Amino acid sequence: MARERAQLSEISPLSNVESEPESFRREPKEPRENQDSVRRAHEIIELLDQRRGERHIVAIQNFPDPDAIASGLAHQMLAAHFDITVDIVYDGFISHQENLALVQLLQIELLHYDPKLDLGQYQASIFVDNQGTTTGLTGKLKEAGVQPLVIVDHHERQGLIEAPFTDLRKVGATATIYTEYLRYSPYSLEKNNQQHIRLATALMHAIRSETGGMIRAREADFKAAGYLTGFVDHSLLSEILNVKRSKRVIDVIKIALENRIVRDNYSIAGVGFVRYEDRDAIPQAADFLLTEENIHTAIVYGIIIKEGEREVIIGSLRTSKVTLNPDSFLKTALGKDNSGHFYGGGKYEAGGFEIPIGFLSGSLEEEFMRSKWKIYDAMVKRKLLEKIGVETIQAANRTANLQEWADE
């Protein structure tokens, strides 16, 4: 309330009675955001034009989601206008049924990273829907001497890598940004082109899935979806959306439901050990917990085991609470490791974390695994609950302050 009052006085008409009315000053030519979008579209086109004939690699996150896949495809098709060959590569798994359906139905070619792949053949690397922190390719590309050329993302700035063209925007999906590149460049979509229809369908699916079916969409996302709608193959889109959850995902959701604890509208669940291939069940379980009445934030985590590799705790946060910033919530709740990297981070309404298990890794002996889970479960839960406690107290104080203010 105090803030509202301050803002009202700032725009009080008394201070500028002489100036023109609002409607005259704001000419309807091109809104500022649009000018920026047009400028960015031209910049990336110019950059690609300078790199004609090259071979580039698009690095997407280890567990590619529709946004990463669609944005990778958009980049590939945009670059093709300049005879740039683009491989879209990921170093993990596509484990979500819906994503498998997306790739298969839309005939998208993704390369699963193989150590035999010669990274030296690429003249540049492109990071879409990530900034190098969620793909295992960053280090490998650096070792191979491949320089980042483009970073396009909608997550908070990570600062791990830099590229001559970097476009980080607070929008619902990276697909929204790529839709703008298409729309505001000379390479916009055409209705009778099958490839364009597939791309538009992938981008639409990405925007929808990143915004909870447009519920969390912002203006830019709606505009992008509005543009795409004329090109989308709606029957294909509903085929992708109607894919069912796998048995393993259902199992993890079941464990999450049984184990969840609810505090102050937060739902927290540790789900124990999860196979590497089923990692994507964790965010899906968090999505599911969020559907419970009165829950505004859900956090689900488990230990991922991958044969012969280090074990890590992977967690997902989903929130519908507008005042909760997942990035700062997880950063303050879980802190940093010895080398100063935060264990967690996020974007608007979603976040994740990764905590290496280190010394206790390895043994698959049952009793040992059970004790290990107990320790980590207790640690993570305690840190999250402490943070929620602080949040709750702060919220209570804010209400109290407002109350005082109102009482004055």
Ligand SMILES: [Mn+2]
């Ligand atoms: Mn995304």
